[in-house]
Amino acid sequence: MHRPGGAVSDASPDAYRQVSFWLDDLAASGIDDLRPRAPLTASARFDVCLIGGGLTALWTAYSLAKADPDLRIAVLERDIAGFGASGRNGGWCSALFPRSASSLEREHGYDAAIAMRRAMIDTVGEVGRVTELEGIECDFAQGGTLVFARSDAQRVLARAEVDEGRRFGVDRLEYWDERTIGSRFGVPGSGDHGTSAMFDPSCARVHPGKLVRGLARVVESLGVAVFERTEVIDWSAGRVRFRALHGGSEGTVSARHVIVATEGYGARLPRVRRRILPLYSLMIATEPLPEATWDEIGLEHGQTFSDYRHLLVYGQRTADNRFAFGGRGARYHWGSAVDPAFERVEEVFGHLHETLREFFPAMGDARVTHRWGGPLGVARDWHPTASYNPKTGVGLAGGYVGDGLSTTNLAGRTLADLVLGRDTELTRLPWANHRSPLWEPEPLRFVGANLGILGMRLADAEERYTGRPSLTARMLAPLTGH
Template sequence: MTALVTAPSFWHASLPTPVVSRPALPGPRDADVAIVGAGYTGLWTAYYLKKADPSLRIVVLEAQYAGFGASGRNGGWCSALFPSSLAKVAKVAGSKQAAVDLQRALNGAVDEVGAVAAAEGIDCHFSKSGTVVLARSEVQLERAREEIAEFREYGFGEEDHRLLTAEEARAEVHATEVLGATYTPHCAAIQPALLARGLADVVERMGVEIYEQTPVTSIWHGEARTPYGSVTAETVVRATEGYTTTVGGFKRDLIPVYSLMLATEPLPEETWAQIGLSKRQTFSDGRHLIIYGQRTADGRLAFGGRGAPYHFGSSIKPEYDREPRVQAELKQVLTELFPVLGDVKVTHTWGGALGVPRDWFASVGLDRAARLAWAGGYVGDGVGATNLAGRTLADLIRGQRTELTALPWVGHRSPKWEIEPLRWIGANLGLRVMDSADAEEARTGRPSRRARVFGRFLGA
């Protein structure tokens, strides 16, 4: 039975046609590969497996519908970002070159997403114009200089990352109090729900079976268990990201942390002339409590940020998608950046859960003895990274040793999160620390000591 569903975000609401969910699993199934989760990770894995070996029997199981979670609700940054720094990756891998290899693979993933979207006829509004991260205080400017210095230390030149002067930064983004910025070309603005829904249609045409409205309750030794029967496979792929805690046995692997967004009404060109973003660059600034924005293809400003609380017991509920206080604060920040938006109407607010590992280090892996593969922990930087993860999982599952399977996130095991109430205390303390760190820097004009100390708690 199919069902018309309510749009949980602006991206879903602006799809050409409303989402109609696919039928649930009709009963037990055997497969070569069972994939739990029809977000980007699961769909890219199915795509590259099927491209490499069309004979593979692949079943995708999804609790709601393809693109329901973070894949359909995110900020629309197809970036080369990784949640851990180059220095941390090098430390974990024991090699600077390994960190460089991972970063270059992520850079390439941005172009790969665009190439596949074009080849498969997925019009996801892909526009690769890079990311501008504004420095709006001397402290933020110094962090920007340090970031670029680190990239230089690892061999990345101006073609990959560069420091912009105040004048150059303001030419890209006409925000207030701009002292400079960093710029990287390795990011594209997209309409994320269009990409997720388009990928689902593509893999289904390739012969992949997708069953929606089918929650997986547990995974055990090649068996994905659902209320409608089990799918037994040589390999089960856990591609559940922010919803990992809903699958039995994985309660402390990742925690769901909410990121919230808003979208304005379409803006006239005279307003855009006062904002910038003429090439649909994505943008942020150097504060600790993350913000992010893009100019949509239909001329809105989609803007989001962290600030929502972590909910006790890793709880996920639809009512958490909207936190009026946080979304009002986001509108205030947006108006501080661009005063011309003070009276502009916000037409949509939404949010969603992203997956955070204990050490903020995304990973890809395969335990052949347990017949389990996984990828995730992107901490909100997954649109590009999921593509790389999908290609890597396809190689791992098929037993191929490639440049991708040698990357340092392959086989990484993050520590488990603490039991409650410790993780509730720690996660929400971290939120308050980062929020207060920005206020501290604004007050003192010096880097926040509390942010540096808490960074060590995260393993930075």
């Protein structure tokens, strides 16, 4: 079905259904048959050319089309809109940003850190507002996120996060003690010495497949040309070289503005290669669970969840009462390779299933129906960017480290202001025009990235053994944006 490192060779809807539960659900429910749009087959001229058909490109196209309906805008996507991280993620529309507020303060100052936090919180509401306005039915429900603290070491981290939120005065984080969690959620060890949690109201549950595919239809209705099965070969100021995957015809798009929005998949392009590191995150989805089981578990619709382990896990209750649950742990591959074979690691899938049952034993023997994965993008300093050079007309956004479902909306609005030459609150945010250092060449990149993953595993083991916050994690924190 797949060509290693490349596009889906069989462009049938059945092939795209296998990308993730989210895309499979779209086809199964009859909402979207996933049939690719027509490719671009001849050279053309546009005002704006967006490389990539994910949420970054689509939110940018939406913002530009709304601001100036006369702009001629093209989106070039190698497979179908939402094929990448935008159609594979955990469905958290959150205020999370890869760099902590304290880290942003150290680099950019106190006021800039507050502005970034406020922008991220506002973005959650903005996604909800626009999806309702445009009729994008994406199961948006803002129920907040719970980060469970299931050990003494994790409780220290939870209280520290709440304290940091209070210091900056923007996030409205709450600490829910053991009695509160024990009375509301069916998690192991609840009670006076059991599980507590940090609650963040600035998070919504969404169906990412419905969001990205719905947004693609909306931008088309605004006059944006969306070309699928169109592979970008290279670009330079004012020019984008492409190849239609059906028929193999090549051509050039001439455009005043070229925006690169490829996230982890950009590592395959020579001009991006060392700017982004593709790190795989994998997910599972269960069969729908009965309402009685959810009553015992305690998770409400709209709530997402995680805990304070260092090797990240994340989950949600879907609108059709499944668990969608994912996590890190798959290794980085030599040369920033991106390959469909890396999307399935049975050891990681097994670990995710076991971890989910540890979270919520009431799920019992619920069957896992879907397993999938894909690469997310990591900048060398874990600092996302929305950048645009007015001299060359070339822009770039990404490096979301898995926090991109909402951040892409902010990126789209920021890029639109930058392209249009506006001086706004968004263009003055600390991530606007931020330039991260390049990743090291191989073999240093391979060794460093995989040692980092190993270090997170060791940090979790250290905390289980000592009961105290990990010294290993503290040493790695500056390398991971904390």
